[in-house]
Amino acid sequence: MLKEYEAALVEKKLLGIGNVLLTFACEDIAKMAEPGQFVNVSCSLFLKRPFGICTVDPIGNTFSIGVKEVGAGTKDILTASVGDVFSILGPLGHGFSFDGVKKIIAVGGGTGIYPLYFALDKAKRKGIPAICVNGFRSWQDAFFLSECEELSEKTIFASDAGDLGVKGTVMDALKLLQPEDLTDATVFVVGPEIMMKKVSAWAHVHQLSCQVSLEKRMACGFGICLVCVCKIKSDADNMPFHHVRCCKEGPVFQASEVIW
Amino acid sequence: MLKEYEAALVEKKLLGIGNVLLTFACEDIAKMAEPGQFVNVSCSLFLKRPFGICTVDPIGNTFSIGVKEVGAGTKDILTASVGDVFSILGPLGHGFSFDGVKKIIAVGGGTGIYPLYFALDKAKRKGIPAICVNGFRSWQDAFFLSECEELSEKTIFASDAGDLGVKGTVMDALKLLQPEDLTDATVFVVGPEIMMKKVSAWAHVHQLSCQVSLEKRMACGFGICLVCVCKIKSDADNMPFHHVRCCKEGPVFQASEVIW
Amino acid sequence: MVDLSVRVGSVDFANPVILASGACGFGRELSEYVDMSTIGGICSKGLTLLPREGNPGCRVAETASGMLNSVGLQNPGLEAFLQNELPFMTGLGTRIIVNVAGHSTNDYQKMVERLGAPGTPVDVLELNLSCPNVTEGCMTIGATADGVYNLVNAVRSLTDKPLWVKLTPNVTSISETAHAAQDAGGDAVVLINTLLGLAIDVKTRRPVLQNNTGGLSGPAIKPVALRMVQECYRLISIPIIGVGGIMNAADVIEFMLAGASAVEIGTASLLHPAACAKIIKDLTAYAEDNCLEALSSLTGELKLW
Amino acid sequence: MVDLSVRVGSVDFANPVILASGACGFGRELSEYVDMSTIGGICSKGLTLLPREGNPGCRVAETASGMLNSVGLQNPGLEAFLQNELPFMTGLGTRIIVNVAGHSTNDYQKMVERLGAPGTPVDVLELNLSCPNVTEGCMTIGATADGVYNLVNAVRSLTDKPLWVKLTPNVTSISETAHAAQDAGGDAVVLINTLLGLAIDVKTRRPVLQNNTGGLSGPAIKPVALRMVQECYRLISIPIIGVGGIMNAADVIEFMLAGASAVEIGTASLLHPAACAKIIKDLTAYAEDNCLEALSSLTGELKLW
Ligand SMILES: Cc1cc2nc3c(=O)[nH]c(=O)nc-3n(C[C@H](O)[C@H](O)[C@H](O)COP(=O)(O)OP(=O)(O)OC[C@H]3O[C@@H](n4cnc5c(N)ncnc54)[C@H](O)[C@@H]3O)c2cc1C
Numbered sequence A, B: 001m002l003k004e005y006e007a008a009l010v011e012k013k014l015l016g017i018g019n020v021l022l023t024f025a026c027e028d029i030a031k032m033a034e035p036g037q038f039v040n041v042s043c044s045l046f047l048k049r050p051f052g053i054c055t056v057d058p059i060g061n062t063f064s065i066g067v068k069e070v071g072a073g074t075k076d077i078l079t080a081s082v083g084d085v086f087s088i089l090g091p092l093g094h095g096f097s098f099d100g101v102k103k104i105i106a107v108g109g110g111t112g113i114y115p116l117y118f119a120l121d122k123a124k125r126k127g128i129p130a131i132c133v134n135g136f137r138s139w140q141d142a143f144f145l146s147e148c149e150e151l152s153e154k155t156i157f158a159s160d161a162g163d164l165g166v167k168g169t170v171m172d173a174l175k176l177l178q179p180e181d182l183t184d185a186t187v188f189v190v191g192p193e194i195m196m197k198k199v200s201a202w203a204h205v206h207q208l209s210c211q212v213s214l215e216k217r218m219a220c221g222f223g224i225c226l227v228c229v230c231k232i233k234s235d236a237d238n239m240p241f242h243h244v245r246c247c248k249e250g251p252v253f254q255a256s257e258v259i260w
Numbered sequence C, D: 001m002v003d004l005s006v007r008v009g010s011v012d013f014a015n016p017v018i019l020a021s022g023a024c025g026f027g028r029e030l031s032e033y034v035d036m037s038t039i040g041g042i043c044s045k046g047l048t049l050l051p052r053e054g055n056p057g058c059r060v061a062e063t064a065s066g067m068l069n070s071v072g073l074q075n076p077g078l079e080a081f082l083q084n085e086l087p088f089m090t091g092l093g094t095r096i097i098v099n100v101a102g103h104s105t106n107d108y109q110k111m112v113e114r115l116g117a118p119g120t121p122v123d124v125l126e127l128n129l130s131c132p133n134v135t136e137g138c139m140t141i142g143a144t145a146d147g148v149y150n151l152v153n154a155v156r157s158l159t160d161k162p163l164w165v166k167l168t169p170n171v172t173s174i175s176e177t178a179h180a181a182q183d184a185g186g187d188a189v190v191l192i193n194t195l196l197g198l199a200i201d202v203k204t205r206r207p208v209l210q211n212n213t214g215g216l217s218g219p220a221i222k223p224v225a226l227r228m229v230q231e232c233y234r235l236i237s238i239p240i241i242g243v244g245g246i247m248n249a250a251d252v253i254e255f256m257l258a259g260a261s262a263v264e265i266g267t268a269s270l271l272h273p274a275a276c277a278k279i280i281k282d283l284t285a286y287a288e289d290n291c292l293e294a295l296s297s298l299t300g301e302l303k304l305w
């Protein structure tokens, strides 16, 4: 049986402006989670809040999420103290598929870097080479720089401000990849929708398989309320699309299936 | 201008089973409060919760309330930690009148002892002699025993269980008072409604002036919503009673005016 | 300096924040916490022709993000109001709205005639057709379009003052009753009064409120109030005053976007006496941050999907 | 051992806790968290004759102690349900209720005929006359007593299975629509579906929900639901299933005291997948602590003032 966990916050680590890594004690999630899966975390507001799983420590029985403050719920979560207990559901959803993946180009923007970090970590452990392309607004907003470099064969950063890596977006950074970087690569993208859409198109042009992690407003997070649906291409006759649950069939989808 | 205070909890002191004295930092309340007045204290539920002011320290700029856990709101307040900040309105309402009071017989039951303690303290400072009659369920539930003894010329305790003072209620304890104890006395009663009603009747029989502190469910606590009314005798022609605000005209009323 | 002023029909307000009926008394208590001349207006406790002691027993029940009240229009009656309260209110330096309740059409007529006479220092009469806590009049009248039409029609000619009609949300179609108010000559509708609700004490197996049911107010009802304001904004042409669960400046803006020309603050004042002042301060900051020349330009600016 | 079982008309339930339509899918996901054979029953997501993809865009808005949803009856349609979902539900070992929605009387008739045929492993049909998120049928039908009467009447003769009629709270008089359901041969009424509400995103100046409005559920609406259950309990004679904001065992008891024979748990399951199991456990403890022989004895035991 699955269950809802009462998990204590065991560590808070400030990563960058408004970005904090929260570590929770929860054996089951630490042991079961796969990259791309998420947890739904209680806060003082009515609904839980979903966050991609960033790291797991199946020995220490902890896992972590990276949280950026964007509203009342994340604010509340970030003001918690070590020792505070949260109701947490997880690991939820379908993460990245590693089936037949020979090389990864991980493209991340903002908080999208958290689940990608977990994917890079798994890739490293499986001996799958990875290239990492991360976009930030500016140097001050950046985090996980050396961590991503450590897990990747090649790392390219981009910043809107131009004070870190390439000036521009991840699209500008992708241009720096060499043809051999693309050979046999699968693209994993997590970030703002507009970025994922563009990277998907880029992957399509280069005939690379591409997986994206969609973010929708959720309620339950485990598939019973149908509020979180994404438009997915349908092969049914009179139906151009299906509404598919982001929390259950996703959040990671094959980019080729997504109707943006 | 009056204002709503953001007051930090500075001390928590366990007094007896489920009874805790909470001290808050708030200069204005510490300086302005009179015995019988109350504060309305925020909790995690929708409405604030009213509590009689128990002690003030106008030098240290703190005041305290005694809280007994009876439901979700008091439970929440009692789980707070030192340093936590509460929204507090106060001092509210009309407290005990000391006009012409020469001697006090303070009759308290349960949490009613908290505001009476404040009254005893003021009486002592004003040089008004006091007799204190407190009822508890049992010895385990008792608190403020030596504190009340210190402030009173005579103290009688009663307990339902009989393991502290007289076995029985405050009504049994009152029987132990000597005729001279009653001379020139004003009775202050705070406790369960049934007790206040009985003590009022006793005071009436002995022709003693009596003040009672009524407890009604409140919302605002400062007189604008009219949900907290008590039935007070009316001298209007075709109107046997008036609905009077417990939080504003009360909580302390002349017992002779109250329609129970 | 941003312009917070709003206009509701012929009456202008320094800002859109009005204290709601029944949640500010006659202003005495709140005036100890807030400089009342800085608020948009104040609406009196619901008045009846004769004094009323209201309902007996427990009159409040806490609910999730809200409360039920069953005060039942306790008020000093028209005469005592005119003598003791109205002069005080007049001194506050803000717009004065008087909430008028009654058992019968005749009651309303008498009160409108008196309060709405040219000389009285009253800016607006708010017809309360929506109090859920009395057995006659009020919500019974406000429950049907005919009831609303007939009542407003019966008092319309008795005064030149603006008549606002406060409607109950406990209806199948709020736009129908709002339309009736408009058709009968109402100058604005006030949406919404409380939702009829019940709270039960499991231990005693009795309703918490001795009146059994009560009116639900507070943030719990905000989504319903916003929906009704929006619905009426699309379907009627007189101004709307939005009420229901407003706790902060963002809530006020939501109501204005939905179509409210002004708003009333009820339960928020019970929780925080200076809520209205804080809201006005935050509205100013909002208007500045968003380079709004006039806050009133927000009214109805919601873009539906 | 206390007896938690309840009877609603001819159907008995192991306990009064039923999973509400739209907040449990077809039981698959919750069955990973809860032993479904321990709960009173499960009500399917609202079904329509043909598959529906539901409403586009954002479908959820958080509110104070509640949420708005605008799912709009996304469901696989009758045939796919019968083929893929009903067999799974049958295997859960609990009572099965199917929530039936439609655009027209004809839709309802076809579905009732098919689902209500003697052989189908369905215990109860719940007629959804109350979904606020579709433009035709449902709430439009449920908004008037005539609409309810005609619809229930049109399907009554098509099945021998119990028909529960799920009503909308967005009406002036819930007892009138409940009465209509009773008069037309409904076996029970289910009170309440969601309140119609609106949430606004101040930044974008658009409704949060792409359907503009949505249905309000959760503790915010509990006082309204309790009031409607109580009102109908006094005025109709068929059983009532109480729904709306139930989060814990105390809430269930409140609904039963108000007159509910059983209850449905909606939003609580979204927040806590095992909410129903916890509630049943706590109900057992409550019954034991209060020396109740049968939990069902609570129904209607509220003593009004
Ligand atoms: C599968 C998934 C994984 C996520 N992973 C992370 C993560 O690793 N780190 C992280 O910081 N955030 C992540 N998010 C986003 C995070 O859930 C939202 O930022 C959070 O719910 C906002 O809550 P709030 O109360 O602070 O903001 P609100 O006040 O609710 O909203 C503030 C803003 O955030 C947007 N928003 C709110 N909820 C969501 C949501 N569920 N999805 C997308 N946008 C939303 C709103 O439209 C609004 O503009 C993830 C979301 C999903 C669905």
Ligand SMILES: Cc1cc2nc3c(=O)[nH]c(=O)nc-3n(C[C@H](O)[C@H](O)[C@H](O)COP(=O)(O)OP(=O)(O)OC[C@H]3O[C@@H](n4cnc5c(N)ncnc54)[C@H](O)[C@@H]3O)c2cc1C
Residues within 6 Å of the ligand: B038, B049, B050, B051, B052, B053, B065, B066, B067, B068, B069, B070, B071, B072, B073, B074, B075, B111, B112, B114, B115, B214, B215, B216, B217, B218, B251
């Ligand atoms: C003027 C005044 C002074 C008070 N002084 C003290 C004090 O010094 N110390 C103290 O511990 N308590 C005091 N109380 C009572 C205290 O306010 C309640 O115990 C508290 O509000 C209960 O909140 P709750 O959420 O824990 O209980 P709830 O869950 O709200 O209720 C639990 C039980 O308490 C009763 N109750 C709830 N609110 C009130 C209320 N306002 N008045 C009376 N009964 C209520 C309910 O009927 C119920 O039976 C005072 C009340 C008033 C009105």
Ligand SMILES: Cc1cc2nc3c(=O)[nH]c(=O)nc-3n(C[C@H](O)[C@H](O)[C@H](O)COP(=O)(O)O)c2cc1C
Residues within 6 Å of the ligand: B225, B226, B227, C020, C021, C022, C023, C045, C046, C047, C069, C071, C073, C099, C128, C131, C166, C192, C193, C194, C216, C217, C218, C219, C221, C243, C244, C245, C246, C264, C265, C266, C267, C268
């Ligand atoms: C304690 C209380 C008393 C009220 N009395 C009245 C009244 O006398 N007349 C009236 O029209 N509305 C009355 N109301 C309704 C409010 O004016 C307002 O319409 C309602 O509470 C919703 O707004 P809110 O959520 O901001 O409180 C009362 C509300 C409360 C809470």
Ligand SMILES: Cc1cc2nc3c(=O)[nH]c(=O)nc-3n(C[C@H](O)[C@H](O)[C@H](O)COP(=O)(O)O)c2cc1C
Residues within 6 Å of the ligand: A225, A226, A227, D020, D021, D022, D023, D045, D046, D047, D069, D071, D073, D099, D128, D131, D166, D192, D193, D194, D216, D217, D218, D219, D221, D243, D244, D245, D246, D264, D265, D266, D267, D268
């Ligand atoms: C996401 C969601 C979807 C719903 N879908 C349906 C539905 O398909 N059919 C129906 O009759 N009610 C539906 N409802 C209403 C619930 O069954 C229930 O009546 C309502 O939510 C109130 O109960 P609650 O407060 O316990 O959630 C839905 C509710 C929610 C929250």
Ligand code: FES
Residues within 6 Å of the ligand: A217, A218, A219, A220, A221, A222, A223, A224, A225, A226, A227, A228, A229, A245, A246, A247, A248
């Ligand atoms: S959030 Fe409930 S189904 Fe996805």
Ligand code: FES
Residues within 6 Å of the ligand: B217, B218, B219, B220, B221, B222, B223, B224, B225, B226, B227, B228, B229, B245, B246, B247, B248
């Ligand atoms: S609690 Fe509001 S008037 Fe007394």
